[in-house]
Amino acid sequence: SLLDDHMKLQRHHVLKINKFLAADTRIQLSQVPTMEDGAARLTVRDLSKTDMGLLQSKELNQYILETNVYPREPEPLKELRNATASHPRKHMLTAPDGGALMALLLRLMNAKKTIEIGVYTGYSLLLTALSIPDDGKIVAIDMDREAFMVGLPIIQKAGVEHKIDFIESEAIPILDKLLEDPKKEGSFDYAFVDADKDNYVNYHERLMKLVRIGGLIVFDNTLWAGTVAWASDSLLDDYMQFRRHHVLKINKFLAEDTRIQLSQVPVGDGLTICRRLY
Numbered sequence: 001s002l003l004d005d006h007m008k009l010q011r012h013h014v015l016k017i018n019k020f021l022a023a024d025t026r027i028q029l030s031q032v033p034t035m036e037d038g039a040a041r042l043t044v045r046d047l048s049k050t051d052m053g054l055l056q057s058k059e060l061n062q063y064i065l066e067t068n069v070y071p072r073e074p075e076p077l078k079e080l081r082n083a084t085a086s087h088p089r090k091h092m093l094t095a096p097d098g099g100a101l102m103a104l105l106l107r108l109m110n111a112k113k114t115i116e117i118g119v120y121t122g123y124s125l126l127l128t129a130l131s132i133p134d135d136g137k138i139v140a141i142d143m144d145r146e147a148f149m150v151g152l153p154i155i156q157k158a159g160v161e162h163k164i165d166f167i168e169s170e171a172i173p174i175l176d177k178l179l180e181d182p183k184k185e186g187s188f189d190y191a192f193v194d195a196d197k198d199n200y201v202n203y204h205e206r207l208m209k210l211v212r213i214g215g216l217i218v219f220d221n222t223l224w225a226g227t228v229a230w231a232s233d234s235l236l237d238d239y240m241q242f243r244r245h246h247v248l249k250i251n252k253f254l255a256e257d258t259r260i261q262l263s264q265v266p267v268g269d270g271l272t273i274c275r276r277l278y
C-alpha cells in the first residue's frame with residue numbers, strides 16, 4: 001500500500017515471474033540478493049510521489065487539502081507554491097496543511113519577532129511575514145540565496161519584504177552571533193527549524209536561549225515520511241537513512257527535554273511544537 005500504481009504493477013509482475021521460475025522444473029536457479037548502491041532503494045522523491053502523506057491515504061490527504069487548506073490558502077502563498085512547482089528540489093517546500101497550522105499559531109500568540117532556519121523558496125517565510133504585524137521582524141537564514149530569489153518577487157508583491165532580514169549563511173554562526181548580544185536573549189517569540197536534520201539538536205540548544213519563555217520552537221519533518229516507525233531503514237537510500245537517524249535522535253531528545261512542553265503533530269511531514277517553559 002506504500003507504493004504508487006506503477007510500482008504496484010511492477011511488483012505484481014515480479015512476484016509472478018519469481019513464482020513461475022521457482023516452479024519451472026526445466027531449470028536450475030539461484031536467487032541472489034544484490035543491491036547496487038543507491039539503486040532499488042527508496043528516495044525522498046519516491047516517498048513524496050505517492051501523495052498519501054502521513055495518513056497513508058491519497059483520498060483523505062486530498063480531502064483535507066481540497067476542503068480546507070487550498071480554499072483558505074492566501075493568494076501569494078499559492079503563487080509561491082506554483083512558482084516552486086518546476087524547481088528541481090520542489091519536494092522541500094513546506095506542506096500547505098502544516099503551513100495553515102503555523103499561521104494559526106503565529107496569530108494565536110501574537111508573534112512579532114521570529115527566526116527561520118531553512119528558507120528555500122520562502123513558503124514558510126512568506127506565511128510568517130503575512131501572519132506577524134507590520135512592525136514585526138523575521139531573521140531568515142539559508143545559505144542558498146538562489147532558491148530565495150524564486151520567491152522574493154512574490155514576497156515583494158505581497159508587501160511584506162520589510163519584515164524580513166534574509167541572511168545568506170550557515171545557521172549556527174548566525175545564531176551564535178545573535179547570542180553574543182545579551183539584549184537578543186529571550187527576545188524572539190517563535191522559531192521555525194526546517195534545515196539540516198543533523199544540526200537540529202544544536203539549533204534547539206541555541207533557540208532555547210533566543211526564544212522567550214512561553215515562546216515556540218517548531219521543528220519540521222519530525223516524522224520523516226512515516227519512516228521513523230519503520231523497523232528497518234534498509235529500504236531507504238543513503239540520504240533518507242542519514243536524515244532518518246537524526247530525526248529519531250531529535251525526537252528522543254525533545255521527548256526527554258523537561259524545559260519544554262511539546263506536541264508532535266502529524267501534518268505535512270510531521271511538526272513538533274515546543275513551548276519554552278523556563
Ligand code: SAM
Nearest residue numbers: 092093094118120123124142144170171195196
Ligand atoms: N522552509 C522552507 C519552505 O517553507 O519551503 C523549506 C526549507 S528546505 C526543506 C531546507 C533549506 O535549508 C534549504 O534551502 C537549505 O539550503 C537550507 N539549509 C540546509 N542546511 C543549512 C544550514 N546549515 N544552515 C542554513 N540553512 C541550511
Ligand code: CA
Nearest residue numbers: 092194220221
Ligand atoms: Ca521541511
